[in-house]
Each structure stands twice: as structure tokens, then as C-alpha cells.
Amino acid sequence: MKAVVAGASGGIGQPLSLLLKACPLVDKLALYDVVNTPGVTADLSHISSIAQIEGYLPADDGMKKALTGADIVVIPAGIPRKPGMTRDDLFKINAGIVQGLVQGCAEHCPDAYILVISNPVNSTVPIAAEVLKKAGKFNAKKLFGVTTLDVVRSETFVQSITGERDPSKTVIPVIGGHSGETIVPLFSQAKPAVKIPEDKLDALVNRVQFGGDEVVKAKDGAGSATLSMAYAGYRFAEKVMKAAKGESGIIEPTFMYLPGVPGGDEIAKATGCEYFSVPVELGKEGALKATNIVKDANDYEKKLLEKCYEGLKGNISKGIDFVANPPQK
Incomplete structure (x- = not known):
């Protein structure tokens, strides 16, 4: 399993690279960035873990070398x-x-799982999809927007109400x-069920959103949030890799192009959005199935969803438009 971190020298990239270097699922780790990659690579190369590590800068076909043969x-x-x-x-x-990075993926590792963390995810994932479509390499089942930090925050912030010792044991779809x-x-769809006092719900939702x-x-x-984002990005990447290696029953919310994922059409119709984050079952081919949990939202959540659809449609259009009509330099 060859993993690549594109943007490895940044505030998220460095801790994310550390987590992937320590991950037993990773055999090869390639780091790519426009600055400082040799230093980050040298530092991480001293860690006694399985992953063999290489670092690249743009010079000497660095992006091509980093991405060639990548699985994720x-x-x-x-x-x-x-x-x-x-x-x-x-x-x-x-x-x-x-x-630019996704263009590189289209050219050098078109079959890799691509996980987009770069903000704004609501727009960068549609950008990635449009780039891949133009290159004739788009596979909706393998392009993921990482929204796991929202899930992690929900699990963490609700702990003060549930008292659960390990917050990650409470599954909350976001x-x-x-x-x-x-x-x-x-x-309302937390497992195990969570009883949130009415007077605390607004503040809890607001805290997850902001x-x-x-x-x-x-x-x-x-x-900004770099360490928690690196953890969340790693958590999602680890699940994709486990599914790629044949583990079944892995489900995690992620922001995807719904019409290209089994079960996605129904959700796209219900939300009016072609891109949307819902719990997705992961497998060797990427996304196996999107689960429509929108229909089970309660009245309080339906009001939140109305605002969500409105904002999301504009964000998605902005991303698509960026590729269709590139800004003048």
C-alpha cells in the first residue's frame, strides 16, 4: 500500500504524515510539497515503522515521482x-x-483513492471531480471529501452529556x-441512543458547526484546527485502507458525488444536491453504497437541513464554475 500526502509540510500535513508513517497498513509513504519536504522526510525517516518514506519537491518531476504507483x-x-x-x-x-494536484493524480495515479481535506471541501471536491472528468479519469467511488472532523467533534462534544468514557464509541452521523x-x-440517530436536553441542543449543534x-x-x-484535522484525516484514510485490504462493514460519513455511488441518486433527489456527505459503506472499489439517512431526520434536523441545502448548492456551483471558467491571472 503506497500512500501519498500532498501538502506534507503544512500544519495538517506534518502530523498527518507522522500518523501515516506509524500506520502498519502503509508500506510506502511519499511526501510532496512545494517547500520543506526533505526536512520533514528526514525527520520522519528515523521512526522505526514499516513504511519506507520518500519526500519530493516540485523540481525534477517531484510530483510525478511522488504520485506514481500511489494507492491512496x-x-x-x-x-x-x-x-x-x-x-x-x-x-x-x-x-x-x-x-493542480488532482491533475497530477489523473496523469500519474488515476486509480488511486483521492481524499480531499483542503478547504473549502464543499467546493474543492467538485473541483477535483471536474478535473478528473476532463481528463476522462473520474471514478466517483474513489473521490472523497473528508468530513470526519465534524464527526469527531460531535462524538467529543456530546461526551459531556453522555458521560461515555470513550467518546468514539458513540456513533453520530453528520x-x-x-x-x-x-x-x-x-x-437523533446516534448509536447507542443519546438523550440531549432540549435546552442544550442548539448550543451543541452550533459548537459542532462552528x-x-x-x-x-x-x-x-x-x-486553525490542524492537529485535530490531521487525526480526522488519518482516521478516514485508515478506514479506506482497511476496506481496500478486504475488511468489510466499514461505514463512515464522507462528501461525495452522489450520482456516481450506488444509493446516491435517491439522496441527490431528496436534497437537491449532487454532492453531499452521508454515511458510505467502503470496500475494495471505494464507495460501495451511500445510505439515505436524510429521510429519518426529525423535525428539528429538517430545519437545519433546509439551511444546509441552500448554502451547499452555492458552494458546489462555485467549485464547478472555477474549473469551467478559470479566473484570469
Whole structure:
């Protein structure tokens, strides 16, 4: 199993690379970034684990060397928002970075599972899909938007109510997108069942939707959620790799192009969104089946979903439009 981290020197990329280096499922690990990759690689190469590690910069066909033969590519590449930058400025830069990396995947590892972490996921996954479609290499079952951090936050934040010693033992489906009000945790479908007092529900949902702001504030302008995101990205990557190696019954929410996934059409029709995060069963070929849990949402959650659909449609269009009409340089 060859894993690649594209954007390996960044705030998410470094801890994610560390977790993958330590993972017994990974035989080869290739790191790629535009700066600092040799240093990160040298540091991680001293860890006594199975994965053989290589690091590449853009020079000397670095991207090609990193991606060739990859089974799974995780993309946390991008820049954080700097003072004075608008969200639109940030979008154009990160969208362009993802576009270039996915183009590389289309050319050098078209059969790899591609996991997109780079924000805004609601737009970068449609960008990735459009790039792959143009190259004639699009396989909807193998392109995933990583929304696992929203799931991890839901599990963690509900612990104060459940008192469960291990928060990851509570399975909470989180659906929709991966920003603000597009994130919809379905606490009514938690397993085991969770009883949330009515007076605490609004605050809990808001905390899951805007948990990232807590971290930005606590880091006082020096960054965003990088360590928790690396953990979440690793958790999802590990599940994809386990499924690729034949383990069955693995289900995890992820943001996908629904019409290309079995069971997805029904959800796309119900939500009016072609891209949406729902629990997906993973297998050797990637996504085996999308589960329609939208229909089981309670009245409170249905109101959250209405707002989600509205925001998500605009985000998706923005991504598709970016590839169709590239911004002038």
C-alpha cells in the first residue's frame, strides 16, 4: 500500500504524515510539497515503522515521482487565511492548488483513492471531480471529501452529556457539507441512543458547526484546527485502507458525488444536491453504497437541513464554475 500526502509540510500535513508513517497498513509513504519536504522526510525517516518514506519537491518531476504507483492520495495542501485576505482570495489560491494536484493524480495515479481535506471541501471536491472528468479519469467511488472532523467533534462534544468514557464509541452521523450551517449532526440517530436536553441542543449543534472558530480564537491568529484535522484525516484514510485490504462493514460519513455511488441518486433527489456527505459503506472499489439517512431526520434536523441545502448548492456551483471558467491571472 503506497500512500501519498500532498501538502506534507503544512500544519495538517506534518502530523498527518507522522500518523501515516506509524500506520502498519502503509508500506510506502511519499511526501510532496512545494517547500520543506526533505526536512520533514528526514525527520520522519528515523521512526522505526514499516513504511519506507520518500519526500519530493516540485523540481525534477517531484510530483510525478511522488504520485506514481500511489494507492491512496491524501490532499491537505493549501494556505491558511492571512490578515487582509478575503475568503475569495483564499478560495482562488486553494482551488488552484487542489486543481493542480488532482491533475497530477489523473496523469500519474488515476486509480488511486483521492481524499480531499483542503478547504473549502464543499467546493474543492467538485473541483477535483471536474478535473478528473476532463481528463476522462473520474471514478466517483474513489473521490472523497473528508468530513470526519465534524464527526469527531460531535462524538467529543456530546461526551459531556453522555458521560461515555470513550467518546468514539458513540456513533453520530453528520451529514451535509463541511462548513458552518452546511454541517448537520443527526443526534437523533446516534448509536447507542443519546438523550440531549432540549435546552442544550442548539448550543451543541452550533459548537459542532462552528468548532473550528474555537481553535482559531484559542490560537490567537496563529493558525486553525490542524492537529485535530490531521487525526480526522488519518482516521478516514485508515478506514479506506482497511476496506481496500478486504475488511468489510466499514461505514463512515464522507462528501461525495452522489450520482456516481450506488444509493446516491435517491439522496441527490431528496436534497437537491449532487454532492453531499452521508454515511458510505467502503470496500475494495471505494464507495460501495451511500445510505439515505436524510429521510429519518426529525423535525428539528429538517430545519437545519433546509439551511444546509441552500448554502451547499452555492458552494458546489462555485467549485464547478472555477474549473469551467478559470479566473484570469
